[in-house]
Amino acid sequence: MILVAARVQSVSRCRDRQEDNDIMIRNINRITLLLLWLSCCSLSTKVHQSPSSILGNPNVSATISCNHSVSSYNVILWYQQPTGDSGLHLIGYLLYNNPTLEDPFRQHFNVTGDGSVKSQLHVLKLRQPEDSGVYYCAASGQGANYEAYFGQGTKVTVLEDGLTITPPTVQVLRPSSKECGNDDAPKKTIVCVASGFYPDHVSVSWQVDGEAVTTGVATDNAALREDDFYKITSRLRVSTKNWFNPETVFTCTVSFYNGTHTETYSDSLHGEEGGGMTREKYLRSTQTAKLSYGVLIIKSSIYGACVAFLVWKLQRSAGKQNH
Missing domain, CATH: 2.60.40.10 (Immunoglobulins)
Incomplete structure (x- = not known):
């Protein structure tokens, strides 16, 4: 799995640079563990994400909502898994009501809400194909020792020009x-x-x-x-x-x-009428084949014995005539 290093910085002004670095390192490890957890475990019922699907035209906005029921949690993180990509990319996170967005997403995304209850991810203008993929939210606490709970995911498709929605x-x-x-x-x-x-x-x-x-x-x-x-x-x-x-x-x-x-x-x-090669029919057919094969061998043996006897009789008659 491609490991995603999430740079979660403190919003408190009183923290010095060393503390920020320590927090960043701890959260890199935490996000790595979260991604491993997401790849092998079921999604949590403690986090609800909606809608499950979004179809949108280019340059149209879209919003995904997420809420959780863990009273001690105060952080909601947002991830993007682009179409055809097996890795997750951190879009940003919400610590209480303070949003932080990663550099590649600042121009096209916005995060609002309260990390202790709910959050919304806003795609300001859908782009094709950059914004197509699956989006996940995850609820966690501030620190490295909190287990994270992921939402069910939202599949977003930015419709291609000239193509219309067609049922199967x-x-x-x-x-x-x-x-x-x-x-x-x-x-x-x-x-x-x-x-x-x-x-x-x-x-x-x-x-x-x-x-x-x-x-x-x-x-x-x-x-x-x-x-x-x-x-x-x-x-x-x-x-x-x-x-x-x-x-x-x-x-x-x-x-x-x-x-x-x-x-x-x-x-x-x-289903079809009774027939076909069921186990019972297969056994019966193989037994019949074996029996037929046995009878054929016996007949062949008898025929061979008769031929040998006739040859012996002819040879004996020829010998007597010579004498």
């Missing part, structure tokens, strides 16, 4: 007829493809007979850009017992944010 087309594809899994747990893979959408504010979920399922689900980490549009694929692994049941309904649902609200688009298919 969803299609569920049947499993391959050649797929039979292993003997102990034969499986079938159902594939869901969502394509032709812009931008990539989507999420994919599966339902079996109307009930949400997460086991056996594998979805692409991110949508793939194809020309002006995006495509994302998700796979659902199910048992052959469930698949070979025409009453079972498999549904793939794609949630798409269109700039004002989230709409869902889905496609479904039914």
Whole structure:
């Protein structure tokens, strides 16, 4: 992971330069730990961030809000994870009601609020593509010994000129007829493809007979850009017992944010009539094949013995005639 060094300076006028340096070093270590924590742990319910998605045109302003419920905390920090970048960049922070912005962000961002309760990150004029990415807020205390709690993140997309918001087309594809899994747990893979959408504010979920399922689900980490549009694929692994049941309904649902609200688009298919290579059928077929092979070997052996006997008889008759 790219380690982000956050330079958090004191707002108190009475602190000397050495104290500022000590604070900076402590906070560099603290932010490094926070980023490691963010990469491996769940986000906190103590911090609420909204909205979850923003679509905006260039030169339009945008605001992200963050609030926390930790009474002893007085700092809210703001981070940007640009599109295509795995690292986080510190935008600035709010200590009580005193904001501090990092140099690269001072001209285009502003931070307001009270770090002990809530904060707002203001993007003064959206730029494409510099401001597209995911934005996080984090609540903490002043000092190196406070655990930080991150918000859920806000995905921001600055729309490209000439492109319009387009919902996805969803299609569920049947499993391959050649797929039979292993003997102990034969499986079938159902594939869901969502394509032709812009931008990539989507999420994919599966339902079996109307009930949400997460086991056996594998979805692409991110949508793939194809020309002006995006495509994302998700796979659902199910048992052959469930698949070979025409009453079972498999549904793939794609949630798409269109700039004002989230709409869902889905496609479904039914399981097939009993058939295919189930474990029982596989065992029966292999046993039948073994039996047929055994019978063929026995017949071949008998045929070979008969031929050998005939050859022996002919050779013996020829010997008697010579005598």
